[in-house]
Amino acid sequence: MDPLLYLGGLVVLFLLWIKVKGLEYVIIHQRWIFVCLFLLPLSVIFDVYYYLRAWIIFKMCSAPKQHDQRVRDIQRQVREWKKEGGKKKYMCTGRPGWLTVSLRVGKYKKTHKNIMINMMDILEVDTKRQVVRVEPLANMGQVTALLNSIGWTLPVLPELDDLTVGGLVMGTGIESSSHIYGLFQHICVAFELVLADGSLVRCTEKENSDLFYAVPWSCGTLGFLVSAEIRIIPARKWVKLCYEPVRGLDAICKKFAEESANKDNQFVEGLQYSRDEAVIMTGTMTDYAEPDKTNCIGYYFKPWFFRHVEGFLKQNRVAVEYIPLRHYYHRHTRSIFWELQDIIPFGNNPLFRYVFGWMVPPKISLLKLTQGETIRKLYEQHHVVQDMLVPMKHIKTSILRFHEDIHVYPLWLCPFMLPNQPGMVHPKGNEDELYVDIGAYGEPQVKHFEAKSSTRQLEKFVREVHGFQMLYADVYMERQEFWEMFDGTLYHKLREQLDCKDAFPEVYDKICKSARH
DSSP: OOHHHHHHHHHHHHHHHHHHHTOHHHHHHSHHHHIIIIIHHHHHHHHHHHHHHHHHHHHHTOHHHHHHHHHHHHHHHHHHHHHTTSSSSOEEEOSOGGGSSSSSOOGGGGTSEEEOOOOOOEEEEETTTTEEEEOTTOBHHHHHHHHHHTTEEOSSOOSOTTOBHHHHHHSOOOOTTHHHHOSGGGGEEEEEEEOTTSOEEEEOSSSSHHHHHHSTTSTTSSOEEEEEEEEOEEOOSEEEEEEEEEESHHHHHHHHHHHHHOTTOSEEEEEEEETTEEEEEEEEEESOOOGGGBOOTTSTTSOOHHHHHHHHHHHTOOEEEEEEHHHHHTTTTTTTTTTHHHHSTTTTSHHHHHHHGGGOSOOHHHHHHHHHHHHHHHHHHHOEEEEEEEEGGGHHHHHHHHHHHTOOSSEEEEEEEEOOOSSSOOOSSSSOEEEEEEEEEEOOOOTTOOHHHHHHHHHHHHHHTTOEEOTTSOOOOOHHHHHHHSOOHHHHHHHHHTTOTTTSOOHHHHHOHHHHO
């Protein structure tokens, strides 16, 4: 049994007790008390168990044998669903919705056939082929801990520890190296899926290639992912990171586009603190570090990274630091980018960091489980978590649109190369194109903000510039608008070929609020 499910059960029982005792006010209005006293310790317990378990299983080489057995169990469950004659119309994974990093509450799981998938191991690291084979619930913290310890890394390693391989394949993932390697899907070389008929199929660029290109962004509506093979590259000890403050929107856009197009930069990222103020960061991996310029930013007592970066802006100072590779990868993990400041307002205070920082961050899944309907609705109406992917040539108009419609800062700017490949997401033209992910996370500062209408306005703009919306967030598009943004040609072809229509909901019906409401 997944230990987080067990912990979740304990939390549910505790919440019921709180309701009986009439202490809901604390959770809703003084949430930091509950987070600090309960969720932080629970998060630590789970992390310790999870990483020890993953390391022991990998060292004992027992994961591949267990994997085969788990796959057969999934096939059995799917075939049983078929024998039942569709008593429950669709299938879905049995993992509770609160366990995902996505903001959505998976209420559809109550009406669908839940297929239990307990697959969270790293199966094999093949340094000759330069690939790692992993199960779908293995997460980024687990993957980096193992790979970096043996001198390897993923070309694209999305920020947060708890992001799973399955979520990054079926949804999407991005990092500051994506201007070279593309999205997370573009570093994957093979997928294994259990299909609607219970069969197991492997797909690559050459083998079952249509399915290989259709899987990303499909959100589990073509089959159940049971393993993925992902490219790995040699790791270095440090990232040499240059911080450069830039002022003026034209200068910000120009500088960011130039650095993103420069392939000598292994990492490119921007943090925009207002319409006309940003820090552009560029980095390269290295085995050498100047001793007086090292900064282990991942240590629990260190300032939150986005506040550390803001210091260079306030000082108007260009600087270079050497950061341990894994610390760099997870630089936004401790503060969940800047979301934790709304949950624990004093979380970046030096006293709090030194005394309690070792327990930070709380698990996003536990935050979701304990937020309750009241907090969820408040967040939905007064909080934005969105990533919009737009062509780099539209970066200025896009930032202005974000500024006018929601006015949330900092904005996260992350460039990526979008190759011209089949699937739901590709450039409008016939050539690879440089895009930028604009991430907005926080409370809108415009008086006219209204969750549905404001998000729809932003979605309309993104469609007009031939961009894409990440599907983990709230999506308000109508069906026709959704398929204007995404290319459903290959996806619908595979849905027909693989008899998915009676087995899985269409991705729109699973994702968009208009369908689920």
